[in-house]
Amino acid sequence: MQADRDALLALVETLDLTAAEVPPGAQERLLARLRAETAPVSGPAPGAPLRTVPGRPVARSRSTTPLWTAAALAAALAVGLWLRPPADSLARYAAVPGAAAQALGPAGAPLGNLVRLPDGRVYVRLGQAPAQGRTYQLWRIAPGGAPVSLGVFGRDVLTASLPQGTSVAVSVEPPGGSPQPTTTPLFIQAL
Known part of the structure; x- marks a missing residue:
């Protein structure tokens, strides 16, 4: 296991893993897009009974795609930082x-x-x-x-x-x- 880790680290050290610059305004555009995707969906009036078809589950009104995307980005960032070689390996x-x-x-x-x-x-x-x-x-x-x-x-x-x-x-x-x-x-x- 240690030899595999060492071999992987040696391979990673040969890669150019310089961080890319985030374009100006990227964070604002991402947040605006997330807000738009998670905007509340209009539903039945308060107190009105929900109509369901027997044998079918109630459909979710919100998409989980932004949540999974954020989780995948966080995981990729964590792995990238863990595998990133030090600034001066020598x-x-x-x-x-x-x-x-x-x-x-x-x-x-x-x-x-x-x-x-x-x-x-x-x-x-x-x-x-x-x-x-x-x-x-x-x-x-x-x-x-x-x-x-x-x-x-x-x-x-x-x-x-x-x-x-x-x-x-x-x-x-x-x-x-x-x-x-x-x-x-x-x-x-x-x-």
Whole structure:
């Protein structure tokens, strides 16, 4: 369950979830529309008996659509806020007690950053998105072993737990990735 949650959070962190601006006057238009939909319906005179057809329930005079719409919007907002990544994931992961952060690439011109968390997970953030029509692919390399894909990503990724002594590498690949690296890795970093 925790691994699924971590994978979902890593996926969400790759999304651009910037809040959209609400157009001016939108709230007033929405409230006016809700008031119009919930306006009282004229019915029989007070004290007059209601006419019913035997075996049929009495029809409701008000629509519940606005109520369900409001509930759905509230639920969507709550889920969006819960899944929204923090403003700076790199700083958040680097601040975890016991985390080890390091720059990736040559000294003076790092390509990005890597943070190894105490539980063995690795967070990688690169300085630039991949070129148009390309994607980054993360690889796990066991000592003396061949690269094993950990998936493709845009600028940052959070992995599952990796054992000590493993190396990670990032290569630039076609969309969807490759079974093995097709380009020279941008970096290979021992953990």
